[in-house]
Amino acid sequence: MKKLIQMTxxxxxxxxxxxxxxxxxDVLRQELGLTGTKKGCEVGECGTCTVILNGKPVNSCLVxxxxxxxxxxxxxxxxQTDEGLHPxxxxxxxxxxxxxxxxxxGMILSAKSLLDQNPHPDDKEVRTAIxxxxxxxxxxxxxxxxxxxxxx
Amino acid sequence: xxxxxxxxxxxxxxxxxxxxxxxxxYVDDICLPGMLFGxxxxxxxxxxxxxxxxxxxxxxxxxxxxxVTAEDAGMVKYGVSPARYDETVFCKDKVHYIxxxxxxVAAIDxxxxxxxxxxxxxDYEELPAVFTVDEAVAEGAPLIHEDFPxxxxxxxxxxxxxxxxxxxxxxxxxxxxxxxxxxxxxxxEPNGCIADFDxxxxxxxxxxxxxxxxVQRIVAMVLGLPIGKVRVIKPCIGGGFGPKAGTxxxxxxxxxxxxxxGKPVKMNYTREQVFLFGRARHQxxxxxxxxxxxxxTLMALKNKCYxxxxxxTSFGIATVYYAGSLLTGPYKLRNMKYDGYRIYTNKxxxxxxxxxxxxISRAAWEQQLDCVAEDLGMDPLEFRxxxxxxxxxxxxxxxxxxxxGMKECLEAVKTGSTWKEKRGKLPKGKGIGLAGGFFVSGAGxxxxxxxxxxxxxxxxxxxxxxxxxxxxxSAEIGQGSDTTFAMIAAETLGIPLSDVAVSSGDTDxxxxxxxxxxxxxxxxxxxxxxxxxxxxxxxxxxxxxxxxIPAEEMDIKKGLIEFRNGNPDFExxxxxxxxxxxxxxxxxxxxxxxxxxxxxxxxxxxxxxVGSGAYKPGDLGGKYKGAAVGTSPAxxxxxxxxxxxxxxxTGKVTVDNMTDAHDCGxxxxxxxxxxxxxxxxxxxxxxxxxxxxxxxxxxxILNADFGEYKIPTAxxxxxxxxxIVESDEPNGxxxxxxxxxxxxxxxxxxxxxxxxxxxxxxxxxxxxxxxRVYMAIKxxxxxxxx
Ligand code: FES
Ligand code: FES
Numbered sequence: 001m002k003k004l005i006q007m008t009x010x011x012x013x014x015x016x017x018x019x020x021x022x023x024x025x026d027v028l029r030q031e032l033g034l035t036g037t038k039k040g041c042e043v044g045e046c047g048t049c050t051v052i053l054n055g056k057p058v059n060s061c062l063v064x065x066x067x068x069x070x071x072x073x074x075x076x077x078x079x080q081t082d083e084g085l086h087p088x089x090x091x092x093x094x095x096x097x098x099x100x101x102x103x104x105x106g107m108i109l110s111a112k113s114l115l116d117q118n119p120h121p122d123d124k125e126v127r128t129a130i131x132x133x134x135x136x137x138x139x140x141x142x143x144x145x146x147x148x149x150x151x152x
Numbered sequence: 153x154x155x156x157x158x159x160x161x162x163x164x165x166x167x168x169x170x171x172x173x174x175x176x177x178y179v180d181d182i183c184l185p186g187m188l189f190g191x192x193x194x195x196x197x198x199x200x201x202x203x204x205x206x207x208x209x210x211x212x213x214x215x216x217x218x219x220v221t222a223e224d225a226g227m228v229k230y231g232v233s234p235a236r237y238d239e240t241v242f243c244k245d246k247v248h249y250i251x252x253x254x255x256x257v258a259a260i261d262x263x264x265x266x267x268x269x270x271x272x273x274x275d276y277e278e279l280p281a282v283f284t285v286d287e288a289v290a291e292g293a294p295l296i297h298e299d300f301p302x303x304x305x306x307x308x309x310x311x312x313x314x315x316x317x318x319x320x321x322x323x324x325x326x327x328x329x330x331x332x333x334x335x336x337x338x339x340x341e342p343n344g345c346i347a348d349f350d351x352x353x354x355x356x357x358x359x360x361x362x363x364x365x366x367v368q369r370i371v372a373m374v375l376g377l378p379i380g381k382v383r384v385i386k387p388c389i390g391g392g393f394g395p396k397a398g399t400x401x402x403x404x405x406x407x408x409x410x411x412x413x414g415k416p417v418k419m420n421y422t423r424e425q426v427f428l429f430g431r432a433r434h435q436x437x438x439x440x441x442x443x444x445x446x447x448x449t450l451m452a453l454k455n456k457c458y459x460x461x462x463x464x465t466s467f468g469i470a471t472v473y474y475a476g477s478l479l480t481g482p483y484k485l486r487n488m489k490y491d492g493y494r495i496y497t498n499k500x501x502x503x504x505x506x507x508x509x510x511x512i513s514r515a516a517w518e519q520q521l522d523c524v525a526e527d528l529g530m531d532p533l534e535f536r537x538x539x540x541x542x543x544x545x546x547x548x549x550x551x552x553x554x555x556x557g558m559k560e561c562l563e564a565v566k567t568g569s570t571w572k573e574k575r576g577k578l579p580k581g582k583g584i585g586l587a588g589g590f591f592v593s594g595a596g597x598x599x600x601x602x603x604x605x606x607x608x609x610x611x612x613x614x615x616x617x618x619x620x621x622x623x624x625x626s627a628e629i630g631q632g633s634d635t636t637f638a639m640i641a642a643e644t645l646g647i648p649l650s651d652v653a654v655s656s657g658d659t660d661x662x663x664x665x666x667x668x669x670x671x672x673x674x675x676x677x678x679x680x681x682x683x684x685x686x687x688x689x690x691x692x693x694x695x696x697x698x699x700x701i702p703a704e705e706m707d708i709k710k711g712l713i714e715f716r717n718g719n720p721d722f723e724x725x726x727x728x729x730x731x732x733x734x735x736x737x738x739x740x741x742x743x744x745x746x747x748x749x750x751x752x753x754x755x756x757x758x759x760x761x762v763g764s765g766a767y768k769p770g771d772l773g774g775k776y777k778g779a780a781v782g783t784s785p786a787x788x789x790x791x792x793x794x795x796x797x798x799x800x801x802t803g804k805v806t807v808d809n810m811t812d813a814h815d816c817g818x819x820x821x822x823x824x825x826x827x828x829x830x831x832x833x834x835x836x837x838x839x840x841x842x843x844x845x846x847x848x849x850x851x852x853i854l855n856a857d858f859g860e861y862k863i864p865t866a867x868x869x870x871x872x873x874x875x876i877v878e879s880d881e882p883n884g885x886x887x888x889x890x891x892x893x894x895x896x897x898x899x900x901x902x903x904x905x906x907x908x909x910x911x912x913x914x915x916x917x918x919x920x921x922x923x924r925v926y927m928a929i930k931x932x933x934x935x936x937x938x
Contacts, residue, residue: 035181036174038390040340041423045858048340076174085172093168096823099831100630101171102340102390108172127866134858136338136391137630138827139834140866 005069009034010078018065025049025060027068028075036076036105040134047133050106051075057113059132076105079112087150088112095146099137106133111147119151157710158643159886162823165635166654167388167628176388179344179360184416187346188217190409191265191419192402193255193272194428195247198498198851199281199294202246202254202274209271210257215264218412219272221255225408228374232366232398232503234600236306236465238297241374241404246279248296248463249498250852251428253401258409258417281498283851285437285458288495296463296496303496305461306469308476308778312548313487318452322443324527330440330516332918333844334460335433336426337505338835338863341390343429344420347406355411356383359403362392362627363666366599368659370399371407386657392629393835394505395431397668398466402429427845427856431503434471434494435460436512440520448530450539452487453479455513459494459502466503468494470599470781474509477782479517480547481590482558482789483539488548499851504668506835507591507896515840515918518587518901523914532586532905533571536791537562543879550774553787555879555889557815558588561791564813564875569793578909581800582808585905589790589897593817593881593890594671596772596783605766606671607679608662611641611687613761617751620645620687622654625664626676631892632824633672637680639820640885644684646708647747662764670890673820674786675767677885682765690761691747694754698725712744719743725753769883785883788890790814792833792898796906803926805907807837807868813875814895818887826874828891833872836899838864842919 002017009032018027025042028034028051037060040046044062051060052074079086088111091097098104107130114121114129121129126147127140135143170176207219222244229237243252255272259265282288282296288303296303319325345359355377361367364384372379389396402419409417421429441454457475461468476490507514525535540559546552565571565586574584598604610623622641628634634654642649655661664676688708695713696703705716722745729749730739740746754761773783792812798805812829819825842862846854855861880887900918907925908914913932915924 029181034174035177038178038341039180040342040390041858043423043857043859046340076172080173085169089169089172092172093164096162096165096168096827098165098168098171099632099827100340100391101167101176101388102178102630104171105174123871127869131865131867134338134340134863134865136340136393136835136863137831139830139832139864139872140869141830141872142823142827144866 003066005066007068008072010075020066022065023061024063024065024068027065028060034075034077038102038105040102047106047110048103050109050133052109052113057110074109076108079108088115091146091150095142095149097138097142097146103133103135107135107143115150121148123148156643158639158649159820160818160822163635163639163649163821165632166638167634178341178388178390179346179358180420182346182358182387184346184348187416187418188258188260188413189262189265190256190258190406190417191262191269192253192405193269195243195250195252195254197247197276197278198250199279200247200276201279202243203277204275205255206273207255210268213264213268213271215260216257216268217260217415218258218409219255219268220408220412224412230370230374230399231465232467232599233469236469239464241401241408249500251500252463253405256405256409258413281851283497283499283847285460285495288497296498300496304493305465305496306472306494308472308490308492310476310776310778311489315452315454315487315489318487319443322451323446324524325441325443326520326523326527327439327441328520328523328916329437330519330916331437332435332512334435334502335505335839335843336845336861337393337395337432339391339393342421342423342426343396343400343402345403345406346416346418347410348416349410349414354381354383355407356385357403357407358385358387360389360396361386362397362629362668364625364627364657364659365664365666367399367403371404374404375407375411384659386627389629392667394508394668395503397504397666398431400429423858424856427853428500430462430500431466433505433511434502436475438513438516440516442520442524444524444528446528448528448535448538450483450485453485454489455479457492457513460497461494462497462499462501464501466501468502471504471509473778473781475513477549478510478590479513480549480551481553481787482541482556482588483536484541484545485548499847506832507893508669510591511896511900514589514897515900515904518898519904519914522905531575533562533566536588549782550779551782551787554883555817555881556787556789557877557879558789560877561789561813561815562588564877565791565793565811568813568873568875569811571793581798581910583798583906583908583910584793584795585902585909586791586793587898587901587905589894591788591890591894591897592669592782592784593674593786593788593884594784595669596769596785597780598665604663605768607664607676608764608766609676609679609683610662610762610764611683613687613751613755615755615760617748617755618651620647620652622652622680623661624656624676624680625659625661626672627657627667629667631667631828632821633667633676635824636673636820637676640677640680641684644681645688647711651711670893673888673890674884677888678767679765681885682767683763686763686765687761690758690763691750691754694757695750698753708747711747713747713750725749728753786817786881786889788815788894790894790898792902794902794906796903796910798907798910798925800911800929803922803929805841805920805925807870807903809870811873811875812895813877814891815877815879816891817881817884817889818878819876820886820888822876825876825891829874829895830872832895833899834864834869836896837869837903840900840903840918840920842921844919
């Protein structure tokens with residue numbers, strides 16, 4: 001039995017019927033076409049599916065879509081504004097923090113969530129904030145530099 | 153800026169904006185109309201006869217469109233190297249490891265496909281199985297593949313010089329045995345694919361592959377299609393590092409299911425299936441004997457190695473060669489004997505991973521070299537410098553180094569890490585260690601015997617002259633190759649990077665052997681440069697006719713035509729351009745003729761301006777058996793210094809910082825070179841400290857997930873000081889050579905050597921878990937007491 005849920009996704013209201021066992025990640029990707037959210041493990045261990053739900057970063061593979069009923073969600077597709085790329089996106093591009101890009105969406109959202117709370121984090125704070133987002137390509141260094149550089 | 157306008161800069165990557173905004177499409181992001189979903193049934197047993205497969209219940213499940221087994225797939229053997237094709241799409245008579253494919257289903261959705269898989273009934277008769285090298289080679293051990301007695305999948309026996317004679321001249325000889333554990337490549341994107349067999353009989357496979365070219369050939373061969381009817385397209389892919397450099401059974405199964413149903417079929421590995429497919433780093437056990445003279449002259453190495461390889465060969469034959477052949481540099485080694493054995497076991501298959509075959513032999517030897525230096529009372533850095541090879545040296549196994557900045561790498565890390573101030577002066581529990589590396593810049597020969605170019609590139613100018621598009625079948629897998637080729641094309645054509653686009657990863661765009669053996673910058677780079685030179689020559693030829701000026705007296709720089717003897721009157725050309733662009737606002741102006749105008753005129757005169765280039769290395773290497781493995785048009789080298797802290801109470805090792813120097817020839821994109829170094833060091837750090845694929849006693853993986861199989865997080869990874877050493881490689885495009893794989897080589901042994909410096913005891917087994925380190929410290933303490 002499908003259930004009708006309502007979410008605000010990237011500032012747009014959306015109403016959608018979902019199966020009770022469908023994850024938020026799958027609904028975003030498969031039903032809403034927001035494929036910027038990735039799935040690297042589907043069990044909450046890699047962070048590639050990170051989205052911001054009611055202001056907090058979550059692994060969307062661990063959230064059932066029905067649990068997101070009434071919630072507000074920010075995905076990578078919502079980071080860009082009419083003014084252009086978000087400064088975090090700019091920083092990632094500029095500092096060479098992106099290689100294969102599979103971790104990037106999740107990294108950027110974790111970074112946003114950190115910088116919203118703490119605009120001038122030090123190295124350790126950045127590393128802690130993204131420690132749930134695995135990256136196999138970069139060795140994290142350029143990602144850390146990018147995040148630290150956003151508000152400098 | 154120097155001689156160049158585009159290359160050797162820190163240009164932004166072309167693919168970064170799409171990846172930063174979620175626009176980039178990976179294979180699982182693609183949906184085709186009417187697409188079905190596939191799922192596989194894999195063996196639950198490590199070694200068993202298949203008595204019967206009953207698919208009737210699965211076929212009856214509503215929503216199921218096709219169920220296939222070996223009966224449907226046929227038994228064409230495939231693999232990586234033609235000499236060892238030992239895989240079939242499905243197992244027919246027996247399964248060889250937990251995870252071997254037995255059947256598959258296509259259905260209207262994934263849940264239905266999975267349910268159907270669970271309804272397939274297979275009767276097995278379990279066979280005795282072997283899980284270790286010792287078990288596999290034992291007298292009377294069960295054979296995994298009939299034709300391979302003692303389960304020896306491949307063996308190598310080489311001797312260069314005369315090792316025993318050389319040992320007689322040595323003042324010091326020591327023997328050590330080193331072993332690692334199986335690693336997983338840990339790329340973030342699980343393998344996926346979509347096969348689309350169309351009504352005209354053409355098959356398109358979208359796949360997360362590093363090697364579209366080889367996949368195209370294998371798919372065609374196994375499914376009996378003409379190669380020209382198979383097209384492989386690689387969308388964005390989320391890392392590869394080696395295991396995505398071969399054809400997966402899943403790719404073949406998706407193609408078969410699409411051919412059966414006439415619909416597109418999507419399949420993905422779960423994370424667990426990624427581990428089961430394996431094809432990452434082997435387990436190696438190296439026993440090495442090294443002999444030196446009192447003055448530190450390196451005389452001889454005897455290296456014996458066993459590789460535990462799993463159920464199939466994959467890259468294994470090349471791996472067993474590489475585990476010997478790449479130790480002959482970057483130090484002058486005068487005599488070497490190598491005996492390598494790759495052994496089949498009833499476990500998932502190992503293959504190639506970053507630094508293919510040479511990573512563990514390098515780790516073992518560089519640690520042993522440190523021991524030798526200590527025994528001689530020499531500084532390990534001075535010992536290496538004493539034996540270092542230089543540009544123009546040829547190794548004892550006939551590898552010619554047309555450029556080699558090893559001395560510079562060693563000097564660079566010495567200064568960069570303040571080695572002299574720190575070595576021997578750190579407190580207990582803190583250590584500093586050093587190691588070097590040496591790697592190919594692209595395999596000298598294709599995997600199948602052929603005279604094919606290794607890369608072909610086509611560049612087409614847009615008819616308005618405003619854009620150049622590079623078409624290549626090479627594989628951007630995250631390393632930044634598309635940007636590298638765009639930069640090379642822009643530099644060569646003399647136009648800004650913003651006027652170059654790249655279409656890559658599609659077998660329709662030409663031949664490219666793909667992203668493995670760290671080959672693309674050099675090889676695809678050459679082909680790109682040649683294609684761009686060709687296009688430039690065509691444009692200048694037309695200009696020469698139009699202006700009556702010899703082409704040699706013209707050049708293109710920064711998007712403008714340079715005339716050696718001053719600008720001629722080109723008003724006619726400009727007017728011609730302007731006339732057909734009434735209403736446009738971006739008219740070319742200024743005193744110089746633009747490339748856009750010149751290219752437009754070339755189009756008007758000659759039609760489409762398309763240029764192509766191809767690259768194939770010359771004949772390389774010696775004449776002995778296996779001489780091809782290890783050959784390359786160029787060799788990279790590297791050195792790393794690592795500082796660690798070891799908690800003497802718990803054995804926990806923390807890497808504090810790393811200094812890494814890599815000779816990449818001439819750096820095309822400096823940011824990308826650093827990024828490769830940092831990524832390599834991170835992978836090496838994980839492999840040294842904690843990565844290990846663990847098995848139960850039935851050959852099942854215990855930690856096929858990122859929770860239990862730990863790869864480095866941002867908190868584990870230390871800051872890296874990356875130093876780019878630039879030698880000018882005569883065989884590389886603009887002097888460039890590899891960086892993607894070679895950079896990992898010094899990492900593991902540098903950490904090992906640093907840990908020894910910290911705790912005073914050598915550890916000869918990876919990974920350096922707290923338990924292993926603690927036990928080593930404890931054992932040493934006990935020995936000291938006695
Ligand atoms: S896919 Fe959600 S954490 Fe890995
Ligand atoms: S860029 Fe590839 S996983 Fe982070």
